[in-house]
Amino acid sequence: MMQQSYPIGVPGQIWNSQHKKQWFEQQTIKRSYKQEVLGKIAGLHSLFEVIQYGALPYDTDKYPVFILKSSNWQLDRPVILITGGVHGYETSGVQGALRFAETVASKYVQQVNFLIAPCLSPWGYETINRWNPDAIDPNRSFYANSPAAEPRLLMEYLQSLNIELTAHFDLHETTDTDNSEFGPALAARDGVENEEWEIPDGFYTVGNNQNPQPEFQQAVIAAVEKVTHIAPADKWGKIIGTPQEQKGVINYDMAKLGLCGGFSNATYVTTTEVYPDSPSANDEICIQAQVAAITGGLDYILA
Template sequence: MTTIPFYPIGTPGQPWGETELATWRGRQVRQRSYRDDVVRRIDTLRARFEVIEYGHIDYAGEAFPLLALKTHAWDETLPIALVTGGVHGYETSGVHGALAFVEAHGEDYAGRINLVVAPCVSPWAYERIHRWNYDAIDPNRSFGADGKAEESRALRRLVAPLHGRVLMHIDLHETTDTDESEFRPALAARDGKPFVPGEIPDGFYLVDDSANPQPAFQQAIIEAVAKVTHIAPADERGQIIGSPVVAPGVIEYPLEHLGLCAGISGARYTTTTEVYPDSPRATPAQCNAAQVAAVRAAIGYALAPNRQDDRQGRG
C-alpha cells in the first residue's frame, strides 16, 4: 500500500475548525468562469427553453445565480425527466454533458416528456474545480432534509413540487484521479480521520438505487455508453469503489438514505453516471458524449412503448 502524506491542513486526528477552514479557502484558486462557460450557454437557449433561477449563492461577495432549463410548452399530462450535473463542481463532463444534451437533443422530446435540466448545481466549486462548496461541504451528501449545503437545498426546493411525478432522474458525475490525490485526503483531514487509499476505476460506470433497483434501465444506459467509451471493469474483489458490481458497470447505493442528488425526486428510474476523464483511453469530447448518450438512453428507456403504463414516479 502506498503511503500518502497527511493532508497539509490541520492536525492529524483532529477535525477542522474555523482556522483550518479559512486556510483551506485560501488555497482555492478560481480557474474558470461559471458565467462564461455555463450562464452564457444557457442564455443562448432562452428562445428554446424556459430558464429558471431557482436559487442564488453568495460567498464572500461572489454571487452565482442557480439556473435550470425547463420545457417551454410544459404539459401537465406528460411525465417528467430530470437531468442534473455539476453537483460536484470539478466534474466537468457532468456540466458540459448536460448542456450539450439540451443544445443538441432537448427538443427531440417535445410532446412526449417534460424536461428539467440543472446543469451546474455547484458553481463556486465549478470555478475552483473542487468537489466541495465554499464551506468545505460536499453537496452530494447534503440532499437530505438536514443538508447543510445551500446548493443542495436550492435544488431540493426546485424539485419538491415535482416529487413523485418525475419518471426519470439522471445525475451526471465523474470519478477522477484527484479523488485519490486531493479530495479523499482532504475529507479525511477535515474529519480528523486517517486516510485509507483506494482505487480509481478506469471507465464509465453507474450507481443504481439499492432501495429501488432498476437493472434493465441501467443496462440500457451501459449499452448505449459502451458505443462511446469503455465501461469500468470490476476489481479483483468484484467491486467498484468498494461496492459489489451487480451487473457490468453497475453498483448500488441507498441514494435517498445517503442524501445523494439522484434520490431527491422519487423517480421510478434513477441513476448516477460516473465518467473517468483521466483514462488514457478517453478524451474530454468522449466524456461529454458519454454523458449525452447516457441521458438519451435513460429517457429512451423510460419512454419505451412497453412501459407506457409505468409513467409515474414512485410517490
C-alpha cells in the same frame, strides 16, 4: 488503505472553523462560470424556459443558479430531471447536461417534460472543487434542512413545483484527483485515516439499492458503450470498493448517504460516472458519454 498527510489540520482531529477557513483561502478561480455555463444557457431560450431558482450566498451576484424547464410543459407527460455539477470539478457533468439541452433534447420534448439543472455548484466549477466554500460536500447533503445551499436551493425549487419525477439523471465523474486531493482532504477534515480505491478506468453507473432498476441501468450502459469503454470491476469484483451488480453498475443507499440521486422518489434514477483521466478518453468523449447515458435511459423509459 493508507494514511496520507494533508497540509491542513492535525492528524486524527476533526477540522475546526479555522482549518476550514485556511482551506477556503487556498482556493483560487481557475475558469469562468459566466463564460462556460451562463453563456450557453443564454442560448437555450427557444426550447426552454430559463428560470433562476436561487443564488449561492457566497456571492449572489456572481453565482446565480438556473434550471431549464420545458417551454411546452404538459401535465400528462413524464417529468425528467437532469442534474450536473453537483460536484463542480466534474466538468463533463456540467457540459454534458448543456450539450444534451443544446443538441438532443429537441427529439424528446414532445414526449416528456424536462428540468435540467446543469451546474448546481458554480463556485465549485470555477475553483475545480468537490466541496463548497464551507468545506461541505454538496453530494452528501441532499436532505431536509441541508447546511449546503447548493442542494437546498434545488430541493426547495422542485418542492414548489409539486410534481413527481419519472426519472433523474445525475451526471458525475470519477477522477484521479479523488485519490490525490479530495480523498486526503476528506480524511483530514473528518480526522480519520485516508482510504484509497482503485480508480475505475471507464464509465460506470450508480443505482439506488432501494430501487435499483437493473434493466434501466443496463440500457444506460449499452448506450454509453457505443461511445466509450465501460469500467471493469477490480480483482475483488468491486468498483470503488462496492460490489458490481452487473457490468458497469454498482448500487448505493442514495437517500441514506444524502446523495443527489436519492432525494426524490423518481422511478428511474442513475448517477453516471465517467473517467476523464483515462488514456482512452478525452473531454469530448466524456461529454458524449453523458449525453448517451441520458438518451439510452430515456429510450428505455419511453419504449
